[in-house]
Amino acid sequence: xxxxxxxxxxxxxxxxxxxxxxxxxxxxxxxxxxxxxxxxxxxxxxxxxxxxxxxxxxxxxxxxxxxxxxxxxxxxxxxxxxxxxxxxxxxxxxxxxxxxxxxxxxxxxxxxxxxxxxxxxxxxxxxxxxxxxxxxxxxxxxxxxxxxxxxxxxxxxxxxxxxxxxxxxxxxxxxxxxxxxxxxxxxxxxxxxxxxxxxxxxxxxxxxxxxxxxxxxxxxxxxxxxxxxxxxxxxxxxxxxxxxxxxxxxxxxxxxxxxxxxxxxxxxxxxxxxxxxxxxxxxxxxxxxxxxxxxxxxxxxxxxxxxxxxxxxxxxxxxxxxxxxxxxxxxxxxxxxxxxxxxxxxxxxxxxxx
Amino acid sequence: xxxxxxxxxxxxxxxxxxxxxxxxxxxxxxxxxxxxxxxxxxxxxxxxxxxxxxxxxxxxxxxxxxxxxxxxxxxxxxxxxxxxx
Numbered sequence: 424x425x426x427x428x429x430x431x432x433x434x435x436x437x438x439x440x441x442x443x444x445x446x447x448x449x450x451x452x453x454x455x456x457x458x459x460x461x462x463x464x465x466x467x468x469x470x471x472x473x474x475x476x477x478x479x480x481x482x483x484x485x486x487x488x489x490x491x492x493x494x495x496x497x498x499x500x501x502x503x504x505x506x507x508x509x510x511x512x513x514x515x516x517x518x519x520x521x522x523x524x525x526x527x528x529x530x531x532x533x534x535x536x537x538x539x540x541x542x543x544x545x546x547x548x549x550x551x552x553x554x555x556x557x558x559x560x561x562x563x564x565x566x567x568x569x570x571x572x573x574x575x576x577x578x579x580x581x582x583x584x585x586x587x588x589x590x591x592x593x594x595x596x597x598x599x600x601x602x603x604x605x606x607x608x609x610x611x612x613x614x615x616x617x618x619x620x621x622x623x624x625x626x627x628x629x630x631x632x633x634x635x636x637x638x639x640x641x642x643x644x645x646x647x648x649x650x651x652x653x654x655x656x657x658x659x660x661x662x663x664x665x666x667x668x669x670x671x672x673x674x675x676x677x678x679x680x681x682x683x684x685x686x687x688x689x690x691x692x693x694x695x696x697x698x699x700x701x702x703x704x705x706x707x708x709x710x711x712x713x714x715x716x717x718x719x720x721x722x723x724x725x726x727x728x729x730x731x732x733x734x735x736x737x738x739x740x741x742x743x744x745x746x747x748x749x750x751x752x753x754x755x756x757x758x759x760x761x762x763x764x765x766x767x768x769x770x771x772x773x774x775x776x777x
Numbered sequence: 778x779x780x781x782x783x784x785x786x787x788x789x790x791x792x793x794x795x796x797x798x799x800x801x802x803x804x805x806x807x808x809x810x811x812x813x814x815x816x817x818x819x820x821x822x823x824x825x826x827x828x829x830x831x832x833x834x835x836x837x838x839x840x841x842x843x844x845x846x847x848x849x850x851x852x853x854x855x856x857x858x859x860x861x862x
Contacts, residue, residue, distance in 0.1 A: 472815060475794040529830045531792070532822040 424579045426571070426586075426637040427644040427777070430495025432487045433633040433730045434460045435718045436615075441490065444734045445742045449717070454612040456603075457594055458629035458719035469550070476533055477546065478513045480593035483632045484543035485550055488587060492551070495636035500587035502556035503544045504573050506566035508722020508764075510540035512595045543591055564768025565653045566590065567723040572651065574637050582639025589634035590723035599628060607720075607765070609690070616744070618690035618716040626689035629719015633726035635733075641777065646736040648729070649773040650674055656767055663697055663769065664705045667761065670771050678706050682755045683741060685728045687762030688713040689720045694766050701761065709759075711747040725762045725770050732758040732774040739776075781853045789849065792827050793820055805849040813848070821846055832856050 433439045436458035438446040452458055460483060465474050468486045477485070484505075492498060517534040536542075541559040548557050556577070560569035567590035574586045602608065609625040618627055637648070652670050657663050671677060684706055686698040702711055712735075718727045735741050736758060741751050760772035786800035793816070807813035810821070824846055828834045834856065836842045845855040 471797045475796065476819070525830075529826050531826055532819055536819065 424575050424582075424639065425775075426574055426578055426639065426648040427641055428646045428648060428729075428733050429497065429585070429636040429638050429642060429644050430491050431633065431635045431645060431730050431733055432490035432494060433631065433727065434463065434483045434487050435631045435633075435727060436460055436629055437717050439730070440487070444738045445731070445740075445745075449616075449742070449744045452613075452615040454614065455627075456608065456612060457599055458615065458627060459594065460630055460632070473550075476537065478511055478517075478534075478537055480511050480513060480591060480632070481537060481542055481546055483593075484589070484591045484634075485546050487591075487632045487634045488543075488547040488589060489550065491587065491589070491634035491636055495585075497585045497587075497636055499551065499553060500555065500636065501584040502558075502574075502577055502586045503547055503553060504556075504570040504586060504588040505541070505544040505559040506568070506570035506588075506590045506723055506726075507540055507543075507559065507561055508563050508566050508592050509598065510561065511538050511542050512593050512598050514538035514542075516595060516597050543589075547587070562768075564722055564762075564764030565655075565770065567726045568651050568653050568770050571648070575651070578637070578639035584639065586637045587634060588637050589632065590726035591632040592630055592721040592723045594628050594630040594719075594721065602628065613690075615716045615719075619688065619713075621690060622692050624691055624693055626691045626715065626720040628721065629715070629724070630721050631718050631724065631727050633723075633730050635726075635729065644777045646733040647775040647777055649775050650771075651773075652771040654769045654771075657769060660697055660700050660704075664701065666769075667701060667759075667771065668705050670773070671759075674773055676757070676773075678709060681706065681709050681757050681759045682752045683712055683732075683735065683758045684709050685712045685714060685732055685745075685758060685760045686747070687715060687724065687728065687760075687764075688747070689715040694763070697763070697766075698761070706759070710741075710750045710752045712741055712745040713747050714745060717744065720764075722764060724764075725760060725772065728760045728762060729772060729774070732760055732772070736774060736776045778853055778857060781856060782849055785849050785853055785856075788827060788831060789824070792823050803849060805853070807848060809846060809848055824852070828852070828856070832860070834859050 515538040
């Protein structure tokens, strides 16, 4: 079953919101520890009296979802499917902080209500009065992919459906400080464009929100999502290579049919090794692109890669800043996305030109 | 009383995150719910927490809640009466 991408909206550390394609100007960050999203004018999408109760990530989620619906011309999706690794962190921290400070008494209700992982999918449904299927998946690096799997199952049953599928994850100061102590991030300031030059452990944390309108019938679409595969903690490179090879075979393809690989290279020289091994191995000679210097690392960052693949397939152009080497493919029919989160959650997407 | 009303308005703006409003936008005699500020049941909970946290006052019954949370002035009167008592 194919999922046609009828529209997409993304909020990221780049000026991607409201753009029909890749933004003309890339925002490079200098001497930073993390990347934060560039936020839109919320009042264009959400009534200020409603927005006042929403945290930053909820506002970003609702804005992206509404913008995606607007751009795809579908005002009422048949289902809302979301994926998030860590949920609405800011409100969770506020609520837990209040529990601690006030010794479990006098707790404000709003942060508690808004701290649940399904807040955004619920807020979108409330905003458009959508009583249809509504689900949020939380499986760390497989969260967005679980939402997509659900979308595929829906479309298998009924290709006429229009499904709003999205992903969101936010970075807060607290979460950054905790995960930095776990050694996940670089322990020195970073220039985002130079992320691959440091040869040190750790990556650059980021955040993002993306929504896609998916349908089972061909129309005027951005791209097609043909298949998604997840695999957990593979035993070394040979197994990864074999899974990638089998994934392509299952689709009746060989590596030579792939015009571009978008890899989840994140600047951690140890965990990036597998991408280069694939590049030298089974995916040898295919042009490679990367994206985490644009959005940072987060649990649902593959949603940024899916958006990037969609705009590349639609516009038939790979932004220079995304190319790993100076080899730009022409006539881009198929893009393979391969990403892993800390070598645990590995995902493969196959996208195709419409 | 007027001083307390001004203080309450600022606290309400902060706790309900009415960042678009200033104290002068709030009519202390106007209903807080449905009309006036157009607050809802979650806001009512926030105001109950505000009274307890900032003034050490608890509302006994739902009926009392309706009366006390009618307007900023009624809240200020409740605080003044109970502080005096």
